Amino acid sequence: MTTSTVTLSMARRxxxxxxxxxxxxxxxxxxxxxxxTTESTNQVTNNSLRAGGSWEIVDRREGTDYRAIxxxxxxxxxxxxxxxxxxxxxxxxxxxxxxxxxxxQNSCEMAFVQEITVLHEEDWTEEDVKKTGxxxxxxxxxxxxxxxxxxxQLVEAE
Numbered sequence: 293m294t295t296s297t298v299t300l301s302m303a304r305r306x307x308x309x310x311x312x313x314x315x316x317x318x319x320x321x322x323x324x325x326x327x328x329t330t331e332s333t334n335q336v337t338n339n340s341l342r343a344g345g346s347w348e349i350v351d352r353r354e355g356t357d358y359r360a361i362x363x364x365x366x367x368x369x370x371x372x373x374x375x376x377x378x379x380x381x382x383x384x385x386x387x388x389x390x391x392x393x394x395x396x397q398n399s400c401e402m403a404f405v406q407e408i409t410v411l412h413e414e415d416w417t418e419e420d421v422k423k424t425g426x427x428x429x430x431x432x433x434x435x436x437x438x439x440x441x442x443x444x445q446l447v448e449a450e
Contacts, residue, residue: 294412295385298425300432302404304440308447310393310400314370316447317391323349326442328360343367347375362386377406385409400447404440406432 306313316322324337328351335357339347343364351358359381366374370393377387392403408428412421 296410296412296421296425298408298410298429300404300406300408300429300436302433302436302440304402304404304444305396306400306402306444306447307398308400310370310395312447313393313400313402313443314373316443317373318367318369322446323347326439326446328358328439329353330442339364341367362389383411385411402440404436406436408432 316326318339318341320337320339323339324334325331327337328334328349333351333353334349335352336348336350339345341364343366345364347362347364349360351360358379360377360379362376362378364373364375365388366372372390372392374388374390377389378385387409388407390405394401408425410421410425410428412424416424
């Protein structure tokens with residue numbers, strides 16, 4: 293199995309504290325409200341918040357459950373979290389996500405990096421690898437942008 297990695301970087305600023313944003317990433321009751329879709333479709337959100345601990349979200353859309361799971365790799369409240377991410381019903385590939393959270397004057401800045409693992413087909417050219425990586429990055433950016441809008445509404449309402 294040949295893979296490559298494409299890196300997606302995003303940043304957002306919130307009118308909220310670093311502690312509130314960190315908690316939205318790590319508290320299952322808050323994760324359910326914004327992470328992956330919405331509270332109305334998220335069926336399961338749980339975690340074991342420690343390095344080596346796991347997290348899970350099950351989202352139900354149009355009668356189908358989508359399960360996202362991972363392991364916490366590093367936790368430095370309220371400034372950094374790093375975790376693995378995969379959706380086992382699609383494949384065994386695992387991405388790595390790092391989130392940095394810092395106060396900038398009276399607001400909070402969040403930097404987000406996703407290292408996306410791209411599976412290659414046997415006969416792919418360099419151009420195929422590049423195009424697929426760009427497609428994965430674009431699709432992930434679109435999804436995270438929607439989630440970060442929900443996150444913004446959540447943390448700024450606190």
